[in-house]
Amino acid sequence: MRLFCLELKRVLGTRSTMIILAVALLLSVWMAYLPVSYVTLTLPDGNGGETKIAGMQALQETKQRRSEYSGEITPEKMQQALEQYQKTVEQYGDPHEEDFPLDVDMEQLFPVSHLVRRLVEVNADETGMAPEAAALTAEDAARFYEQCEIHIGDLMKLEQRKYPDAQQQAKELYSEVEQPFYYYPGYTTDALEYVGMYVFLLVFLCTLVAAPIFSSEYQTGADDILRCTKHGRIRLAVTKIAALLLLFVTLFAVCMAIFTVVSNTLFGWECRQTSLQIIHSAATLVNLTLGGAQNWITGMGLLSLLATASFTLFLSSVCRTNVKALGTSLVFLVGPSICYMLTNGQLVAWLRCLLPSGAIGMTNSFTYAILGFEFLHMGQTCFWPPIVMFVAELVAIPLFLALTVRCYQKHISR
Numbered sequence: 001m002r003l004f005c006l007e008l009k010r011v012l013g014t015r016s017t018m019i020i021l022a023v024a025l026l027l028s029v030w031m032a033y034l035p036v037s038y039v040t041l042t043l044p045d046g047n048g049g050e051t052k053i054a055g056m057q058a059l060q061e062t063k064q065r066r067s068e069y070s071g072e073i074t075p076e077k078m079q080q081a082l083e084q085y086q087k088t089v090e091q092y093g094d095p096h097e098e099d100f101p102l103d104v105d106m107e108q109l110f111p112v113s114h115l116v117r118r119l120v121e122v123n124a125d126e127t128g129m130a131p132e133a134a135a136l137t138a139e140d141a142a143r144f145y146e147q148c149e150i151h152i153g154d155l156m157k158l159e160q161r162k163y164p165d166a167q168q169q170a171k172e173l174y175s176e177v178e179q180p181f182y183y184y185p186g187y188t189t190d191a192l193e194y195v196g197m198y199v200f201l202l203v204f205l206c207t208l209v210a211a212p213i214f215s216s217e218y219q220t221g222a223d224d225i226l227r228c229t230k231h232g233r234i235r236l237a238v239t240k241i242a243a244l245l246l247l248f249v250t251l252f253a254v255c256m257a258i259f260t261v262v263s264n265t266l267f268g269w270e271c272r273q274t275s276l277q278i279i280h281s282a283a284t285l286v287n288l289t290l291g292g293a294q295n296w297i298t299g300m301g302l303l304s305l306l307a308t309a310s311f312t313l314f315l316s317s318v319c320r321t322n323v324k325a326l327g328t329s330l331v332f333l334v335g336p337s338i339c340y341m342l343t344n345g346q347l348v349a350w351l352r353c354l355l356p357s358g359a360i361g362m363t364n365s366f367t368y369a370i371l372g373f374e375f376l377h378m379g380q381t382c383f384w385p386p387i388v389m390f391v392a393e394l395v396a397i398p399l400f401l402a403l404t405v406r407c408y409q410k411h412i413s414r
Contacts, residue, residue: 003235003236003239004239004242004243007239007240007243008243008246008247011209011213011243011244011247012247016208016209017209020205020208020209021251023205024201024202024205024251024255025254025255025258027198027201027202027255028198028255028256028258028259028262029258029259029262031194031197031198031201031259032194032198032258032259032260032262032263032266033262033263033266034194035188035190035191035194035263036055036056036059036191036266036267037054037055038054038190039054039055039058039059039062040052040053040054040058041053041054041058041061041062041106042102043061043102043106044102044103044106050102056266059186059266059267062185062186063185063186063268065106065107065110065111065185066110066111066114066185067185068111069081069111069112069114069115069183070183070184070185071182071183071184072180072181072182073115073180073181073182073183073275073278074180075141075142075143075144075145077115078115078119078141078142078144079138079141079142080112081112081115081116081119081141082112082115082116082119082133082136082138082140082141083138084108084111084112085108085109085112085113085116085133086133086134086136088104088108088109089133089134090134092104095109114183114278114279115183115278116133118144118277118278118282119133119136119140119141119144120132120133120136121151121281121282121283122144122147122148122150122151122282122283123136123140123147123151124151124154124155125154126154126157126158127158128154128155128158145179145180148174148179148277148282148283149174151282151283152170152171152174152283152285153167153171155283155373156170156171156373159373160373160375160382163375163377163380163382164380165380165381165382166375166377166382169375169382169384170285170373170375173285173286173287173384174283174285176287177277177284177285177286177287178275178287181275181277181278182273182274182275182278182289183274183275183278183279184268184270184271184273184274185271186267186268186271187267187268187271187272187274187279187290188279189276189279189280189371191263191267192290192293192294192297192367193367194263195259195263195293195294195297195298195301195367196297196301196360196365196366196367197362198255198256198259199256199297199298199301199304199305199360200360200361200362200365202251202252202255202256202301202305203301203304203305203308203309203333203357203360204333206248206251206252206305206308206309207308207309207312207326207329207330207333208326209244209247209248210244210248210309210312210313210316210329211312211315211316211322211325211326211329212316212322212325212326213240213244213313213316214237214240214313214316214317214325214404214408215316215317215319215320215321215322215324215325216322218319218320218321219320219321219322234405234408234409236408237317237404237405237408237409238405241313241401241404241405244309244313245306245309248305248306248309249302249305249306252301252302252305256298256301260294260298271290272289272290272291272294273289273290273291274289274290275288275289276288276289276290276293276371280371281371283373284371285370285373286370286371286386288370293367293370296366296370297366297367297370300359300366300386300389300390300393301359301360301366303359303390303393303394303397304356304357304358304359304360304366304393306393306397307356307357307392307393307396307397307400308333308356308357308360310356310396310397310399310400310401310404311329311332311356311357311396311400312325312329313400313401313404314400314401314403314404314407315328315329315332316329316404317403317404317407317408318407332355332356332357333357334357334361335352335355335357336351336352336353336355336357336358336360336361336364337352337361337362337363337364339351339352339364340352340361340362340363340364341363346376346377349374349376349385350376350388352364353376353385353388353389353392354388354392355392356392356393356396356400358389358392358393359389359390359393366386366389369385369386369389370386376388
């Protein structure tokens with residue numbers, strides 16, 4: 001225990017580590033507020049002109065204007081929303097025209113636009129072509145939830161035409177989605193993306209701390225002395241790893257707690273009950289509300305942090321200089337995102353999902369995996385990427401921690 005406390009004190013005693021921890025805490029507040037600052041609305045000013053509002057003012061205005069259609073989304077609400085939209089369009093014309101009255105748009109169309117979009121989406125034909133909202137009927141609105149089931153089948157035939165197994169898995173996943181859906185205005189999937197983005201930043205900062213843990217002592221020669229002590233080699237390696245992982249878990253828990261509290265307080269805690277099928281896509285496969293999605297992304301973020309830190313420690317145990325350890329760690333950290341941007345082949349898709357940092361990043365991350373329709377293929381057998389990512393992270397943690405201890409034990413100074 002004394003050795004553990006000394007190692008923890010050593011890591012926390014470095015100036016760079018303290019700066020990184022401070023940055024992580026500051027980012028927790030800034031990243032939570034950032035999506036709020038991007039909320040904008042254009043309103044009529046009462047004199048024939050328009051005015052733009054942003055931030056909390058725009059968020060509160062959105063909540064107020066859509067409050068009538070919040071809560072449980074019943075077929076009756078769908079019918080009412082469609083009727084209001086069609087009457088407005090019939091009276092004032094195409095809302096996409098530049099001369100469409102802004103006050104009418106904000107008073108009549110904006111409160112129901114999110115529901116009408118979902119109606120149009122689920123009534124797309126087998127080719128994926130969506131009808132005009134004006135062509136829908138009250139019966140279409142009343143059959144919204146029935147049409148969701150039909151739409152997911154048509155969509156997966158388009159997305160996974162050659163893979164019946166993927167189509168069947170998607171239908172089984174969607175059969176678990178609870179209906180009716182719920183909607184509370186304010187929080188959007190754009191804001192949800194910032195949960196994953198902040199997780200990535202935390203992992204990035206922790207990588208900066210972990211990379212030199214072993215390599216710095218190789219570089220300075222201090223390791224030659226430490227190995228000769230009573231608690232050298234295996235015990236010292238385990239102590240270093242345990243101290244660092246405890247620091248990372250504590251940092252992650254504190255920072256994500258701050259981020260979650262600030263974000264949900266700004267947007268409104270009731271938004272956590274909103275169904276992903278309303279704010280993202282009616283065909284979203286997972287049975288999650290916004291709150292559930294936040295929890296999933298946060299939990300997967302912790303696993304990704306531990307897996308990436310374990311892999312970084314392994315690299316640190318085999319690299320002889322800080323530059324090499326840090327450079328290699330950062331390459332593997334951003335590797336999955338780069339692979340996703342460069343190609344979408346199955347081999348690369350498997351690789352980016354199996355890497356320790358495969359569940360974090362940008363559009364390749366776990367967030368998009370649970371929102372999308374992608375499946376990994378091995379012959380005609382298909383695998384849902386979130387499950388592959390989860391299993392890969394669980395395997396990576398003990399695997400790379402064991403390799404770290406082994407490589408440190410067998411390290412030979414030159």
